[in-house]
Amino acid sequence: MPEGNLKEKYVPRLKQIYRDTIVGQMKEKFGYANPMQIPRLKKIVINMGIGQATSDAKLVEKAAADLTKIAGQKVKITRAKKPISNFKLRKGLAIGCCVTLRGLRMYDFLDRLIVSAIPRIRDFRGFSSHGFDHQGNYNFGITEQSIFPEIDIDRIERTQGMNITICTTAETDEEACELLRYFGFPFKK
Numbered sequence: 001m002p003e004g005n006l007k008e009k010y011v012p013r014l015k016q017i018y019r020d021t022i023v024g025q026m027k028e029k030f031g032y033a034n035p036m037q038i039p040r041l042k043k044i045v046i047n048m049g050i051g052q053a054t055s056d057a058k059l060v061e062k063a064a065a066d067l068t069k070i071a072g073q074k075v076k077i078t079r080a081k082k083p084i085s086n087f088k089l090r091k092g093l094a095i096g097c098c099v100t101l102r103g104l105r106m107y108d109f110l111d112r113l114i115v116s117a118i119p120r121i122r123d124f125r126g127f128s129s130h131g132f133d134h135q136g137n138y139n140f141g142i143t144e145q146s147i148f149p150e151i152d153i154d155r156i157e158r159t160q161g162m163n164i165t166i167c168t169t170a171e172t173d174e175e176a177c178e179l180l181r182y183f184g185f186p187f188k189k
Contacts, residue, residue, distance in 0.1 A: 012107035014183060022182040030175060039136065039170035039179045044106050046071055047078075047163045048145075049096040060094040063160050067097055069150040071109060075099040110166070112148070114184050120147040126188035129177055136170030138180060139163065 018040070026038050048063050060077060067075045078096045101109050118124065121142075131139045143161045146153050170176035181187065 010104070012104055012111060014111045015104070015107045017183070022179070025182055026175075026179065029178065039168050039175050041106060041110070041179075042102070042167040042169055044101045044109060045098065045165040045167070046101070047096065047098040047165075048160055049078075049163075050160070057094065059158065060097060062157065064097040066145050066151055066160065067099060067162070070145065070148045071099045071101060072105055073099060073101065110183065113164075114186075116149055117142075117147045118186060120149075124186075126186045129187050132173035132176060134173060136168045136172065136176040138166045138168075138176060 023035070023038055026032070027035075032038050046067060048067055050059050050063050064075045064077060075097045076099065077094050078098055080091055080093045080095050083091045127140050133139065141161060141163050144159045145151055145162065146156055146159065166180065168176045168179055170179060177187070
């Protein structure tokens with residue numbers, strides 16, 4: 001067969017590390033009998049809530065454009081489900097945006113987050129290990145979108161934070177924490 005016809009499939013770096021090393025380390029540490037018990041990543045959800053969207057509708061569009069660049073896929077605009085008069089909020093008003101990453105994009109985003117974005121956070125000493133929800137999922141917040149290299153700092157009009165949830169198949173917080181540590185996620189000592 002000619003070599004030109006062979007197409008190599010792209011495998012993200014963190015997925016390859018998971019297959020080659022993390023599976024064995026998790027099996028050795030926790031003593032899983034079945035390979036399907038070994039925790040793995042399910043999805044990553046990124047959410048941006050825009051508080052001042054009630055007064056300026058363009059803020060949601062700008063935040064959605066930034067989040068699209070960061071995530072590499074189109075975002076969903078979230079809208080208010082019910083009116084709240086104290087917040088000047090009407091039903092159906094755009095108040096934020098979110099995106100759910102799965103598969104190869106999820107591994108690519110996590111790799112970019114760990115390798116290039118988190119080291120750009122000022123005075124960073126690690127994420128707290130208290131962000132687990134007792135079901136194997138980890139939640140944390142980032143205060144600026146400018147830490148991502150995809151965002152042009154000169155074009156930012158308003159800094160915008162985001163919440164990131166990493167969902168795993170782990171049964172306990174200890175297993176999920178260890179899985180993320182093996183991926184290289186920086187927790188406080």
